[in-house]
Amino acid sequence: MVMNTFIKKLKYTPLLAMLLVSGCTKNFEEINTDPDALKDVPPQNMLVNVLRNAGEQFGGDVDGYGTFAGYIVKIQYPDNLSGLIPTDNTYGNRWAACYYNITQMNDLLKKTDDKAAGFKNIRIVARIWNNYMWSYLLDGWGDIPYSEAFKGRPEDGSVLKAKYDKQEDVFPAVLADLKALADELAAGIGTDELGEYDIIYGSKETGAAALKAQMLNWQKFCNSLRLRMATRISAVAPALAKSTIEEIAGNKLKYPVIETNAENCRMVYPGTLPYMEPWYESGIYGNRLNNWGMFDIFIDHLNTTKDPRIVSIARKNNAGKYVGFINGSENNPNPFTSISWIGEHYVNDPAGATPFYRACETYYMLAEAALSGYNVGITAKDAYEKAVTLSMQDNKIETSAITTYLAGAGKFNGTKERVYWDMWVALFKENYEAWSLYRRTGIPTTNYPSKLQKKHTDQPWRLPYPNNEYLYNADNVKAAATGTVDYNWGKRLWWAKDNGKE
Template identity: 85%
Template sequence: MNTFIKKLKYTPLLAVLLVTGCTKNFEKINTDPDALNNVPPQNMLVNVMRNAGDQFGGDVDGYGTFAGYIVKIQYPDNLSGLIPTNNTYGNRWAACYYNITQMKDMLKKTDATAEGYKNTRAIARIWNNYMWSYLLDGWGDIPYSEAFKGRPDDGSVLKAKYDKQEDIFPAVLADLKSIADELAAGIGTDETLEYDIIYGPKNSGQDNVKLQMLKWQKFCNSLRLRMAMRISSVAPALAKSTIEEIAGNKTKYPIIETNAENCQMVYPGTLPYMEPWYKSGINGNRINNWGMFDIFIDHLNETKDPRIASIAQKNNAGKYVGFVNGSLTNPSPSTSISWIGLHYINNPAGAVPFYRACESYYTLAEAALSGYNVGISAKDAYEKAVALSMEDNDVAASDVATYLAGAGKFDGTKDRIYWDMWVALFKENFEAWSLYRRTGIPSTNYPSKIQNSATPHTDQPWRLPYPNNEYLYNTDNVTAAAAGTVDYNWGKRLWWAKDNGKK
């Protein structure tokens, strides 16, 4: 824990802007004599991971509301924040590009000694592709091919064009496959130890390095599964070949299959490094700002889903009760509705999940129903996914069996997979929002009933607003990319999203 904190205190030194000087003394004048001139690669790695955890892990009522999980109860949401700004969603755009920039810089600095930093470089490349997947799922068309060509030696492209999602997805999947093949051929000897705050071992030794890199290898292939299934309705051949390649050779392309392998960031548990939901909700005394979305609690009650005890708290009458998204009045008292479950919000040393094992099996279940050859039946994959999710929520085996024999029983439909996956993705709110946009599940989802937008909308946002900096400094390109959008977040769906008839 202390090592983790000591490393993080140096991360502000890494946020360096590379600019061209306007005088011959510019560089000398603007150089901090106390700053590190050459940051070690491992320090750069821990910086981007911490940044991602802070930016993406603290979301509660943004993506959590879009996904149908959580609503604001103290300050009802009127959707007024869904405009181009450099806060909230703009910050997350910036975080993605910042993290990719940092990792590209690190890769460039270690080109000459690539073999000595083989593992560190592999982790950096995987993380970059995770950032690209986040940008693609949030905004769709984005700067990609020209995104990092601003320096004179890179081409002096200061206003990067926006590439199409349908062109970027195959490129990212191809790079992930390249990394997966390289890892399958052998790993390096360099140790990142606790600088890798996701999978890094505390103790040195090549056996620990092997276990660490195996987990990164599994995340790499699991991310391929996620992205391939995301585009399965619009690029079926690529989706099928990718998923079948992975499922057909798990020795070469292992995936995340146990909760011990989940890709997540676990926090030390002391200020300022507390799990974000705890830090805001419990330590920041804001837990009564949020209530559970009525559609979510209704579904959990109707299906007698035992995960409800982890996901939500009972109200003051001992019942699980959800609340309206965008109610004109607050619940009185606030304890008359269910709040976020203590399992998810009451652990300062909790985790921010990026990918859980159950997702692998929900994906394989859907793939099997689609006719892909994945080496497991849809029923077996679905039941494995449910069991993993239940385990992650501390549900007893007997309760799992009861659920699978009742409302959770596999009925041979994709909707059954989607509904259960929706429950299982709680706290992976961004991914759950993507599931909704791709599948239309939960079909009961709806936007805030009070809206501050030019057009009344009957659906949750379809995309995120491009940040204001793009409109200020890359006007023509962002305007072209945003053509067809309505109120910045609706109108034109993302390439892979389903038209569910809502607007």
């Protein structure tokens, strides 16, 4: 009111214009700065934002990767794989999320570079997570912008169209950085507390003991990620894989790994909007559970092997049986309840979790390594049985049922195939990782693409590069995509097995 009266008294004279101009420009920044606002984003806030983003982006996939892995099929809408084209949605979102998260963590590292000792722990976690994002990009797309990525600013090199590096060059680089991080962690941690900003391993507890336990879990994830990546390339870079795996397994004191379900790398959600576990939010809260059925090959396998995890993974149909459904059926099941849906253990908890790495994976990989002749300090049989037990316990299966399974169809038979088949079951809900297992090993051999997709006989081999790359980095992305067919087939990833399908 005071300002309005003042303006009226001046009667819109030239003096008014002069006053307004001077009033809007003098001390503009000071006047328009919120004195209560932070001038910069604290590193802890940047970390929690990236971890949350990863959980939401990578934890909500039900079909898509779940279908590629042989777990889940669409039952409401025909699955003709129409989304597997260059787009900035769906799979393009995952590409963008990875590079966004790396950008944010690089910014965190830059902001704390001049006081690195005081932010040692958060910087280590940021670097570990960056490497996890790189592994995700490598497993989805293969050749990716790496060495020239994030060099767009003049001070960074003004590289606006980054070249694509070969995956066989990026894998060793990521493994080397993880090795450096593992050695840093083995030498000791910092004093800075991440607390509850770390929504994966953080807790309400404070103090030296809590910090030590928290960073030990990150140390274990770092080495477990090394184990996973080395196993991934074991068929194509055997020397690097063997030396990495034997180094980790041969010195668990220096290079500890995730070995118990309590140490699993996973994101647990608060359980209330807007932070519900993604499968619950879509399936139960969003009332879309009847959009998805269990893949027939998955239920057939669980039934044939009498795998007790079936009670956790799937629901019985309206006749009290476990029944899978065809991938890409032209007709819906009638009624929808005549087939099995996702089990309550995995979908019916708003405060559930998105898994990034489970303890059982460590032992499946050690079993495989032992069968390859690596010196890993445990027999293949013992590692396999430990893996199965951890997976069963994670699914709340009784000890007696575990014993029965390991003496029956789940009995170790000295083959990698037995390890792979059981690992496939254990990776349920880690759909992206299970899809990588299939592409690397050919297990499950029964896997097939949507029946509505007539041209190819296999699930997608890779993800399509996003449309923005074709718009703004056309020459480089087209060179990287040379040899691909229909964007997702034709050229397998470096480490993938040729299973004879097209």
